[in-house]
Amino acid sequence: xxxxxxxxxxxxxxxxxxxxxxxxxxxxxxxxxxxxxxxxxxxxxxxxxxxxxxxxxxxxxxxxxxxxxxxxxxxxxxxxxxxxxxxxxxxxxxxxxxxxxxxxxxxxxxxxxxxxxxxxxxxxxxxxxxxxxxxxxxxxxxxxxxxxxxxxxxxxxxxxxxxxxxxxxxxxxxxxxxxxxxxxxxxxxxxxxxxxxxxxxxxxxxxxxxxxxxxxxxxxxxxxxxxxxxxxxxxxxxxxxxxxxxxxxxxxxxxxxxxxxxxxxxxxxxxxxxxxxxxxxxxxxxxxxxxxxxxxxxxxxxxxxxxxxxxxxxxxxxxxxxxxxxxxxxxxxxxxxxxxxxxxxxxxxxxxxxxxxxxxxxxxxxxxxxxxxxxxxxxxxxxxxxxxxxxxxxxxxxxxxxxxxxxxxxxxxxxxxxxxxxxxxxxxxxxxxxxxxxxxxxxxxxxxxxxxxxxxxxxxxxxxxxxxxxxxxxxxxxxxxxxxxxxxxxxxxxxxxxxxxxxxxxxxxxxxxxxxxxxxxxxxxxxxxxxxxxxxxxxxxxxxxxxxxxxxxxxxxxxxxxxxxxxxxxxxxxxxxxxxxxxxxxxxxxxxxxxxxxxxxxxxxxxxxxxxxxxxxxxxxxxxxxxxxxxxxxxxxxxxxxxxxxxxxxxxxxxxxxxxxxxxxxxxxxxxxxxxxxxxxxxxxxxxxxxxxxxxxxxxxxxxxxxxxxxxxxxxxxxxxxx
Numbered sequence: 001x002x003x004x005x006x007x008x009x010x011x012x013x014x015x016x017x018x019x020x021x022x023x024x025x026x027x028x029x030x031x032x033x034x035x036x037x038x039x040x041x042x043x044x045x046x047x048x049x050x051x052x053x054x055x056x057x058x059x060x061x062x063x064x065x066x067x068x069x070x071x072x073x074x075x076x077x078x079x080x081x082x083x084x085x086x087x088x089x090x091x092x093x094x095x096x097x098x099x100x101x102x103x104x105x106x107x108x109x110x111x112x113x114x115x116x117x118x119x120x121x122x123x124x125x126x127x128x129x130x131x132x133x134x135x136x137x138x139x140x141x142x143x144x145x146x147x148x149x150x151x152x153x154x155x156x157x158x159x160x161x162x163x164x165x166x167x168x169x170x171x172x173x174x175x176x177x178x179x180x181x182x183x184x185x186x187x188x189x190x191x192x193x194x195x196x197x198x199x200x201x202x203x204x205x206x207x208x209x210x211x212x213x214x215x216x217x218x219x220x221x222x223x224x225x226x227x228x229x230x231x232x233x234x235x236x237x238x239x240x241x242x243x244x245x246x247x248x249x250x251x252x253x254x255x256x257x258x259x260x261x262x263x264x265x266x267x268x269x270x271x272x273x274x275x276x277x278x279x280x281x282x283x284x285x286x287x288x289x290x291x292x293x294x295x296x297x298x299x300x301x302x303x304x305x306x307x308x309x310x311x312x313x314x315x316x317x318x319x320x321x322x323x324x325x326x327x328x329x330x331x332x333x334x335x336x337x338x339x340x341x342x343x344x345x346x347x348x349x350x351x352x353x354x355x356x357x358x359x360x361x362x363x364x365x366x367x368x369x370x371x372x373x374x375x376x377x378x379x380x381x382x383x384x385x386x387x388x389x390x391x392x393x394x395x396x397x398x399x400x401x402x403x404x405x406x407x408x409x410x411x412x413x414x415x416x417x418x419x420x421x422x423x424x425x426x427x428x429x430x431x432x433x434x435x436x437x438x439x440x441x442x443x444x445x446x447x448x449x450x451x452x453x454x455x456x457x458x459x460x461x462x463x464x465x466x467x468x469x470x471x472x473x474x475x476x477x478x479x480x481x482x483x484x485x486x487x488x489x490x491x492x493x494x495x496x497x498x499x500x501x502x503x504x505x506x507x508x509x510x511x512x513x514x515x516x517x518x519x520x521x522x523x524x525x526x527x528x529x530x531x532x533x534x535x536x537x538x539x540x541x542x543x544x545x546x547x548x549x550x551x552x553x554x555x556x557x558x559x560x561x562x563x564x565x566x567x568x569x570x571x572x573x574x575x576x577x578x579x580x581x582x583x584x585x586x587x588x589x590x591x592x593x594x595x596x597x598x599x600x601x602x603x604x605x606x607x608x609x610x611x612x613x614x615x616x617x618x619x620x621x622x623x624x625x626x627x628x629x630x631x632x633x634x635x636x637x638x639x640x641x642x643x644x645x646x647x648x649x650x651x652x653x654x655x656x657x658x659x660x661x662x663x664x665x666x667x668x669x670x671x672x673x674x675x676x677x678x679x680x681x682x683x684x685x686x687x688x689x690x691x692x693x694x695x696x697x698x699x700x701x702x703x704x705x706x707x708x709x710x711x712x713x714x715x716x717x718x719x720x721x722x723x
Contacts (some may be wrong), residue, residue, distance in 0.1 A: 002573045003590035028408045031069040032496035034247070038548040045069030050077055050551025052485065052494040054477035055097070056612045057153055058082050058219045059485060061551065062091065062306035064478060064497040071095045071478055071497055077551060081221060083489055088218040090612055093621040096496055097475040098498075102460050102618060102687055105502020108471040114448065115418075115467050117684055123468075124503060131428075131470050132517035134453040135167070144168030145268045145389035145422065148412065149432040151291075155482035156507035159524070161405075163511050165384040166523040168392045171424065175613075177439055177709045180339040181408070184628040185401055188355070189576045192627060197368035198331060200225030204364055206221040208237045210261050210351065212335040215245040217607035235326070237319055240265065242604055242632065242674055243667035255669050258602040258714050259308040259341040259593025264316065265332075265350035267305035267591060269297045271320035275517075279327060282359030283523035286565075289575025289587065293353060296587045327358035330367070337606065339710040342639060342703055356572045366564050373486035375555050377538040381523045383386030391420050392408030399709045408709035410702050413438055414590055416447040426453040430507065431474070432685045433568035435463040435682065436614040437712055439700030459511060460618060461685030473504040475543070479505035480530035484536050484547075491540075493533070494551045508532055584707050596671065596717035603653065603716045604632075604674040605696050614678045617689040629693030630663035632674035633720065638664040643722055651675070652720045653693070654701050675699075 027128040027395045042046030045068050053060045055666045061080020065073040072096050076083035083091075107127030112118030117674045122130075138146050150173030151157055165171055176184065184194045200222070207229065230236060230249055238250035239261055247253040249580045256264060272278050273294045283290055302320075304314035309316075323330050325595045330356045338344050355365055377613055390397060392415035393408040402408060411505040413434065416424045427448075437445045448454060448467050456465040465471045474480075478502040485492045500506075512524040533546050557714070580586035596602055610626035631651060638644065645664040650657055650671070658680065668674055677695025703712035 002164040013176035023240070031066055034496055034548060035066070038239075038545060040549065049495070049497045050079075050493075051478070051497060052482075052492055053083075053087065053091045053094060054089075054154070054494070054617065055082075055094050056219075058089055058221075059155070060220050061492060062087060062094075065677055066497060069498065070277075071098065072705065075535055076220070079552065080492060084410065085221055086220055086224065086225065088220050089462055089609060090218070090616060090622065092222070093616075093619050094478065096296060096619045096621040097616070098478045098501075099676050100460060100620070101620060102685055103476075103501060103504070104284070104459065104461060104471060104473040104685075105443045107473060107503070110469045111197065114469075115445075115459070115682075117466055119471065124505070124658045126512050127470050127472060128517055130473070131455045131515055134455075134469075135426060135428070135518060137218045138453065139167070139192060142423070142425050143389065144387075145170055146425040147171070148173060148392065148416070148424050148427045148601040149429075150174065150409070150412075150427070150434065152432045152433055154507075155485060156511070158345065158483060159508055159511045162381070162518070162523050163428075163515055163518075165205050165387075165526050166381075166515065167518060168387055168389045169384045171412060172407055173393070173406065173412045173672065174406055174436060175409065175432065175434075176406045177410060177704075178339060178410045178713075179404065180336050180338045180438075180712050181406060181554075181708040182348045182705060183334045183336070183343040184403070184406060184707070186345055186352055186583040187334065188296065188403070189401065189579055190349065190567075190573055193367060195334065195368060198222065198333065199364050199366060200229050200331070201364070201506055202232070203329040204229050204234055204331060205654040206235050206237075206323050206330040208239070208266075208323065209246065209250070209335065210239045210333065210335050211340070211606075212333045212349070213240065213244045213246045213606055215249055216609045217336065218609050224564050235322070238653055241602070241669040241672045242606070244606070245609075250647060254311050254315075257310045258604070258670070258672060260305075261340075262343050262347040262350060262588075263300070263305040263590065264311060265347060265354060266271040266300035266588060267302045267316050268320040268323065268354055269293065269350060269357070269588070270300045270315055271302065272324050272354070273297060274651070275321070279326035279359030282361070283357060284452075285571040286358050287575060288569055288576050291574040293587045295590055299589060310373055324358055328360040328363040330357070330358050330360060335555065339397040339705075340595045340712060341611065342705045342710075342712045342715065344710055345705050345708040346585070346588050346591055348708075349510075353574050357575045361572075373491065373555060374556075375539060376491065379532065379535055380525050382665055392416065392424060393709075400704070401578065401584070401707065407708075408704060409434070410438055410711050411704060411709065413444055413447050414702065415445060419450070422589050423450065425451060426455075427451055428455050429464055429468070430457040431563075433462045433464045433614045435467065436678065436697055438661050439697060439702045439713070439716075440490070441695060441697040442656060443702070444697075459504070461683050462615070463683045465687075466683035466685060472510055473502070474510065475500035475504040475506050479504065480507070481508065483508070484533060486555065489555050490552045491547070491555060493547045493641050499644050553665075579707070594715060600717040600719050601673045602671060602714055603651075603699060603718045604695070605713050606666075606674065608676055611676070611678050617681065617692070618686040622690055623688050623692075628661070629676045629679045630661045631694075631720070632663050632665055632668045632672075634668050634670040634672070635664050635666045638662065639647050639672050641720075641722070648723050649720050650723045651699060651718050651720050653699040656698040658698050659723060660694040673718060
């Protein structure tokens with residue numbers, strides 16, 4: 001479907017046009033008054049304003065160039081450690097999100113059936129009153145647990161969670177089980193922290209990347225550091241069934257069989273322990289459980305792993321020896337998109353143990369700084385009400401080691417459908433798109449049918465908003481304040497560059513207004529966004545005006561405290577008694593993954609440099625530079641089936657099917673196909689993205705790792721036929 005046709009259809013469906021049409025016609029919003037007050041922009045509306053990007057979770061520092069009151073260019077802030085003067089293509093495209101003609105700039109209330117896309121304009125008072133009245137009615141009739149809350153990780157999440165906990169619901173859905181629960185829980189069980197920070201120092205000489213496609217899944221500073229390490233001569237071993245841009249830059253590309261990364265890493269442990277190549281002093285002083293690991297991995301020789309992984313035994317042995325020889329300047333990267341198979345947790349555990357054995361702590365790994373600082377002030381509030389209701393995602397009853405703040409999103413969705421252990425009746429969603437992100441889209445829409453009320457906070461009518469009862473328009477990240485972000489020894493600010501378009505408002509304002517209507521005003525004791533930040537800055541003796549002008553302030557010096565791993569033993573736990581006690585393997589162990597039946601393929605998914613998850617496909621700049629989304633199929637397989645590049649094919653799984661064009665290539669294993677996520681949108685309110693590509697969520701079957709709760713995305717098998 002062309003963009004012109006999709007927009008015509010969208011306009012025929014009704015009153016969303018109040019939000020979609022007006023933005024394209026209106027005058028540009030004025031430059032932010034705060035920027036003028038700080039002297040960063042002159043009276044003609046020209047100048048430069050420091051802030052932070054939000055085109056992904058890396059949150060790079062940026063400098064916004066403003067001309068005639070309009071943002072015309074975004075550049076990396078050289079004073080921010082995540083950007084270091086650079087922005088990726090997504091970061092540079094951020095102004096196209098702010099000036100998207102499909103922006104909603106007024107609250108919308110549904111007037112048609114769900115999924116018709118028929119809404120009417122509403123005032124903030126009406127939209128907030130309607131949202132609050134529905135939430136109050138649900139709590140009164142069914143209990144607070146009947147209301148589900150979900151949000152993607154962001155700086156205002158602290159106030160989203162404040163609303164959730166004050167309301168009294170235990171049901172919190174985050175995207176992490178769809179992305180990296182396996183990594184987080186493995187790190188918690190080994191190190192006692194979610195994710196160590198990786199150090200790409202001048203001596204780092206050996207890197208193993210397990211599916212971490214850093215050259216396309218760009219994390220600006222880390223991607224740059226990897227590039228610099230490669231330029232210095234670091235040896236990079238890259239495991240991936242697909243030849244990506246990272247594979248092109250690696251010293252060795254290993255097209256490993258999907259689901260067998262675990263066997264590869266167990267074999268590395270076998271060699272390093274069996275040949276006595278580990279760091280004896282580090283292991284003896286800082287770890288426990290070597291004996292249990294050694295006993296477990298003894299059978300997992302390179303010869304055992306070779307037929308499983310498709311990687312030659314001699315090569316596995318050589319990589320293990322070279323990795324140990326490079327220690328401690330050797331890094332086995334934990335990865336990010338680690339939700340691949342139900343055995344991915346064991347893979348992540350093996351990686352954490354591998355790093356510990358070579359003693360690379362404080363050399364290539366260290367404790368991360370996180371996003372909180374005891375030096376910042378907090379907003380006063382009363383204690384939260386006690387919550388006793390069972391969670392719909394079965395944490396911790398079924399998933400005892402999954403943190404409550406992470407949860408198991410797909411299980412929450414499935415419990416809405418089953419009505420067990422109780423029926424949910426409402427869903428409040430902020431900056432998240434479960435219709436696109438959760439596996440098996442048909443089941444997510446089925447869950448929506450079970451609900452009495454759905455409210456969404458976003459800047460556009462995404463696929464989830466398309467099915468919502470109320471849409472609350474948030475200001476874009478160039479138009480608002482968010483809570484401050486500590487990074488290292490500094491605190492950075494996200495501040496408005498221009499005033500919000502139309503009636504869009506910040507999340508801090510939305511949550512406060514909604515909280516007050518719910519009778520929870522004591523949990524939101526800030527007058528406005530500027531007052532919120534002033535309260536954070538108060539202990540530092542710094543004014544809001546000071547941090548606005550520079551974009552950051554220095555934290556006061558403090559003595560470095562000795563680091564203790566936050567595990568029960570206070571050491572790195574190669575063997576985890578916690579896991580053993582709740583019925584899971586205490587050390588990394590082999591779990592064979594399922595394989596596709598004859599004639600079927602593993603469905604691979606992964607990130608690209610021109611898109612962020614499911615949220616940027618409507619960005620017009622990124623749309624122009626992105627490749628047409630196609631299904632990757634191995635060239636020899638295509639030839640055998642009489643298929644050629646550009647053919648239309650039907651891709652089918654156990655839960656759905658899509659039609660898409662073929663990309664025939666030798667750059668993928670013959671037993672795999674690959675589909676870029678984030679396309680195939682249902683919302684006709686996205687006039688650039690609608691009708692483009694196909695949705696992988698239509699195809700993904702729901703499989704959940706019993707330890708970490710990760711959704712096993714690659715465990716979906718598909719057939720491909722020409723149409």
